[in-house]
Amino acid sequence: MTDVTITYCHPCGYGKRAAQAADALQRELSVTTNLVAGKGGIFEVRVDGEIVAKRIKGHFPDAAEIIASVSAVLK
Template sequence: MNEVMITYCKPCGYGKRAAEAVDALQRDLSVTTNLVAGKGGIFEVRVDGEVVAKRIKGHFPDTAEIVGSVRAAMK
C-alpha cells in the first residue's frame, strides 16, 4: 500500500486546495491521503516519501495534475 501525504502551508490558506486534492484522490484512485499542516509557502504531494507534485514559483499544481502524478507514482 502506498503512503500519500500532502503538506500544505496553513498560514498561506492552501488548506482548501489540499482538501480538494484529498477528495479527488479518494474519488478517482481510492487513495487515503494524510494532510500535514506546514508553513513557509509549502505545498507538496508525496508518495512513499518521494515528491511527485509541488508548488514552485509561478506554478501551483491543480487537482488533475496531482491525481495524475500520484497515479503514475503508484504504478
C-alpha cells in the first residue's frame, strides 16, 4: 500500500490547502492521504517518504500539480 502524506504549517494557515489537496487526490486518484500538522512554513507532499511536491519561496503547488506529481510516482 502506498503512503501519501501532506505535511503543512498549521500556524501559517495551510491546513485548508492541505485538506483541498487531499480531497483532490481522493477524487482523482482514489488515494487516501494522511495530513500532518507542522510548523516553520512547511508544505510537503510525500509518497512513501519521497517528496514529490512542496512549497518553495515564490511557489505554492496547486491541486493539479500535486495530483500530477503523485500520479507520476504511482505509475
